[in-house]
Amino acid sequence: TPADQSAPAREVRLVARPHGWPEPSDFELATSELPELADGQVRVRNELISVDPYMRGRMNDTRSYVAPFELGRAMEGGAVGVVEESRAEGYAVGDHVLHQLGWREEAVVDAESARVVDTDAAPAPAYLGVLGMTGLTAYAGLVRVAQLREGDVVFVSGAAGAVGSVAGQVAKALGASRVIGSAGSQEKVDHLVDELGFDAAFNYKDGDVAAQLAEHAPDGIDVYFDNVGGDHLEAAIGALRQGGRIAICGAISSYNDTEPAPGPRNLARLIQVRGTMTGFLVPDHQDLAEEFAERAAGWLSSGQLSSRETVVDGIEHAVDAFLGLLRGDNTGKMLVRV
Numbered sequence: 001t002p003a004d005q006s007a008p009a010r011e012v013r014l015v016a017r018p019h020g021w022p023e024p025s026d027f028e029l030a031t032s033e034l035p036e037l038a039d040g041q042v043r044v045r046n047e048l049i050s051v052d053p054y055m056r057g058r059m060n061d062t063r064s065y066v067a068p069f070e071l072g073r074a075m076e077g078g079a080v081g082v083v084e085e086s087r088a089e090g091y092a093v094g095d096h097v098l099h100q101l102g103w104r105e106e107a108v109v110d111a112e113s114a115r116v117v118d119t120d121a122a123p124a125p126a127y128l129g130v131l132g133m134t135g136l137t138a139y140a141g142l143v144r145v146a147q148l149r150e151g152d153v154v155f156v157s158g159a160a161g162a163v164g165s166v167a168g169q170v171a172k173a174l175g176a177s178r179v180i181g182s183a184g185s186q187e188k189v190d191h192l193v194d195e196l197g198f199d200a201a202f203n204y205k206d207g208d209v210a211a212q213l214a215e216h217a218p219d220g221i222d223v224y225f226d227n228v229g230g231d232h233l234e235a236a237i238g239a240l241r242q243g244g245r246i247a248i249c250g251a252i253s254s255y256n257d258t259e260p261a262p263g264p265r266n267l268a269r270l271i272q273v274r275g276t277m278t279g280f281l282v283p284d285h286q287d288l289a290e291e292f293a294e295r296a297a298g299w300l301s302s303g304q305l306s307s308r309e310t311v312v313d314g315i316e317h318a319v320d321a322f323l324g325l326l327r328g329d330n331t332g333k334m335l336v337r338v
């Protein structure tokens with residue numbers, strides 16, 4: 001009814017730029033009236049919204065590959081929702097769509113920046129996780145950036161998280177001879193080995209990362225998929241074999257730093273081992289999306305790839321979910337059910 005259409009919807013706004021770790025007071029849950037639909041737009045009721053580490057960077061007032069969030073306005077991010085009203089061809093009421101106006105209950109979305117997803121083919125959370133940007137990040141990082149070869153020994157940090165858990169399993173599926181993961185709790189370590197097929201895993205909070213890596217990869221590693229940076233990166237450089245390759249995906253150990261973190265002390269080792277270290281951003285690898293979707297569907301049905309999500313209920317807890325992600329509360333993709 002028209003009354004429903006103008007009902008205020010809740011959204012999460014950034015109201016102060018965090019210095020160091022974000023505080024709940026940096027955010028505000030507010031209501032806003034949705035504008036009328038224009039041609040080419042759909043009104044979407046969000047069901048699931050994604051919280052991601054890169055959003056921490058958008059909270060700073062610094063130029064990056066994505067613009068900073070604007071103060072006093074709803075934040076943005078991946079979301080899956082249901083079309084409630086459509087003025088766009090190809091979008092019917094009831095369709096599920098993947099779009100970029102997360103952090104809110106309802107959104108008016110330009111259809112050209114959205115995509116209809118088939119929730120019979122795969123559950124909605126998969127489109128924000130294993131079959132979405134997360135999965136493609138893992139795939140592109142391994143295949144294109146790290147040039148993974150059969151028989152490689154692979155180390156993945158942040159291995160129980162969204163990207164890391166896919167990276168480890170995909171490395172196995174592509175013929176890695178041994179996959180080692182690191183994560184921040186014994187429960188996550190058990191999950192990696194018992195459920196995700198990692199050959200070995202360790203809790204980086206239990207002690208020196210380099211020593212633990214050496215224990216689990218006594219002959220060194222060929223590929224390091226880096227989600228963490230810091231001491232993990234230094235340990236991986238120290239373990240790199242001849243021709244080893246490092247894909248720098250993320251550096252979450254430094255995202256809340258207020259001063260630049262020092263780099264690895266052993267960089268010069270890359271010379272002796274003729275190693276490479278390459279940063280990458282998933283939007284540059286969209287051309288691999290179709291290939292990945294096909295292969296991922298196969299791995300999901302064969303059981304070589306499985307995905308788990310950590311789902312927090314309620315838009316009023318979206319900030320808790322984001323802060324929890326930075327602390328490591330999640331196993332697999334962290335999502336908020338609206």
Ligand code: NDP
Pocket residue numbers: 052053054133134137158159160161162163164182183184185188204227228248249250251252253254280281282283325326327328329330331332333334
């Ligand atoms: P995750 O699901 O991995 O969640 C973040 C995880 O980071 C937490 O669960 C926590 O797990 C771990 N963590 C937090 N602080 C530390 C720390 N100090 N040291 C080690 N681990 C820590 O998030 P995503 O999978 O979405 O992202 C993983 C990484 O990939 C991030 O660095 C992100 O920025 C990057 N990324 C990069 C992309 C690109 O295009 N280059 C695209 C997408 C993501 P634990 O309990 O193990 O500590």
